[in-house]
Amino acid sequence: MSKEQVISAYQQAKQVFEKYGVDTEKALETLKSVPISIHCWQGDDVKGFESPDVALTGGIQTTGNYPGAARTPTELRADMEKALSLIPGKKRVNLHAIYLDTDESVERDQIKPEHFARWVEWAKAQDLGLDFNPTFFSHPKSDDGLTLSHPDEEIREFWINHLKASRKVSEYFGRELGSPSFMNIWIPDGMKDQPVDRLGPRQRLADSLDKGLAEKIDTAYHVDAVESKLFGIGAEAYTVGSNEFYLAYASTRGTALCLDAGHFHPTEVISDKISACSLFVKNLQLHVTRPIRWDSDHVVAFDDETQAIMREIVRNELLDRVAIGLDFFDASINRIAAWVIGTRNAQKALLKALLEPTAQLKAAEASFDYTTRLGLMEEAHSLPWSAVWDYYCQQNDVAVGFDWIKDVKDYEATILEVR
Template sequence: MVNKERYESAKAIYGELGIDTDAAIARLKDIPVSLHCWQGDDVTGFDHDGPLTGGIQTTGNYPGKARTPDELMEDMDKAISLMPGKKKLNLHACYAIFEDGEYADRDKLEPKHFAKWVEFAKARNMGIDFNPTFFSHDKVKDGLTLSSPDEGTRKFWIEHGKACIRISNYFAKETGVPCVMNIWTGDGYKDIPADRMGPRMRYKDSIEQILSEPYDKNQVKPCVESKVFGIGVESYTVGSAEFTLSFAATHEGCLPLMDNGHYHPTEVVSDKIPALLCYYPEIALHITRPVRWDSDHVLLFDDETREMAKEIVRCEALGRVYMALDYFDASINRVSAWVIGFRSWQKALLNALCTPNALFKKLQDENRLTELMVLQEEIKTYPFGDIWAEYCRQCGVQEDKKWFEEIVSYEKEVLVKR
């Protein structure tokens, strides 16, 4: 049976549960997902030559790492060509592009240092999201940035944050798409601190100073991201979940951002999404796959990934949740890592759109829990692969099993020659 015939058969099967797969495919085509540039070069960036610091770590040494802006853009183009759906570009400030021997430290960054990225994004009809880079810099003093007791250190990083606000405004104006600007630092202590409140009060004041920089609140969406712990800050993290949620709740226009690797291994962000949507008009996500902790493994089509997507869809929050991928694996082909993760999240969203959420809710509300369990289990073996294949066909990209052949050729022709 050819793929189109298989799709029509699958469409009829889902239709018995009231699911319009044509509508699900059409809806997914219009949902933007932000693709992180830092998978392609192991979070190195272009503004420093030193090692990663500040709680960031990449493992592996697979050949073909991007070394220049042109190589990174070339790799992203190859990955994008194998991804169905709508994309945004997600940048870190350390990916500023300097030309003709020019250099600007992070507190002096300007929109012009990202003009090539704007050109790249506009040519591909992509918006841009942005992240100040509060790590891998010699001004990270004793592991601290915005919460440092040293006023000069705080001032430097506050000015960096303000510069990033201006750059985010520029991105939104140039692309016509709102820019999500996420504030995350690795500030904290390796062992038990003597003062937990002091660093958090300094952190609060620093973020408030950053957000005092003028910007279009309809076009720039500042976020604060939490973390439970990181390398070198195992005992105390300044930007805890309680801190960031409280900050976002008490500062108009500031969004909470949840990274599903930034929690205890027994916590799940899928349960937190509907909880936050009860209170926040909008939220943001960094989507990854933690193994034991925030290890930033490549996203897979696993249980929690599917459940996160289901919560966004069943809460009718596709227009309220800003979704971005965030992982970096240097142990495998980096372009493949991009493609696998992006396609996995697309699968999760399509799977959620092909779930009879209204029916399941009705069964729950009527306490028909046995019937609910039966249907929830049976739909797991429905022919979802045929719906996915049709989505890929309509988006003009290779379906599963075939796209990797292009990666193999690209590795031989491009990556191993670097």
């Protein structure tokens, strides 16, 4: 499609949306201002650069053997640059502690801001914000499947110190880059079979979190978030950090709450949780992913739940309180393409939500006109939102439609296949 055709299609779409009381220009301005936090671990299959000898643990599995996984921080940043160049709008990058970039060997309880300075320099050059995660898996001291809830005080103390150190790294990101770093806390702690004591580990976890988060840090630079999970490989029977635990913790301690789309029952969705949690938790963080039967972290699709998530944020005017991030890792396809597909789908879903005739829908509902509500909701799916998306891509100088795949394939042939 030529540039002129894209503009013409947009102008026609703009007129259609005006009939429904929707301002496409306002929707595009809003979309342009909302960052999507893109996770670095899609690029190397969650291995990190801490040690090549540590096996991936914590119930995390990456399947597939597609060639070209990043082996160094430099390669990972180059791969992300290629992906970012094909994604419109505002972006952030989300790092785990195991992605430190340093020439020395550093234990996790000793990580410091300087071990991530090269990431900050890169983020400044790319005009990106950075987010962070302490890494409570793939380490000898997590081999028992327990970290912050471990009965051994010395092991527990090690992980508390890792949490403290991670917060300082996150604060450093915020100070250097001028926007708060969301630091998400997820631990793999749980039991493979039914435990006798369910309370004790949760008491230890609450105490460890209280100690690790005791130092007050300005939320202009750093925001703590906690993330639950239903179960994991090796923790099928019992997860210490359950949804109830972390919802209560976030609401009583003032942290943000992270909702991961793959961390609940197979028929349970996070779109329904957003409004409920927003009443009791100030800030929410989302890990948008695509679970297939379990927390399998497939590449985000433009599916019903992704669209429902974005509609809930927009309908309830929560864009200023919800940090949208992604979390998937697929080693069976080109990893750069995975970033591009998943992020563009999240943005498409957000744009479609911004173009919904929300005012008319709410008016129909308020007057108990459920016939109009249903009819309008369904007709809205057919409105020409895709023409607005193509225009947005063109305005941001990124490929319209499927044209981006050629860039990915060229990069694969010249860079990835050489690795």
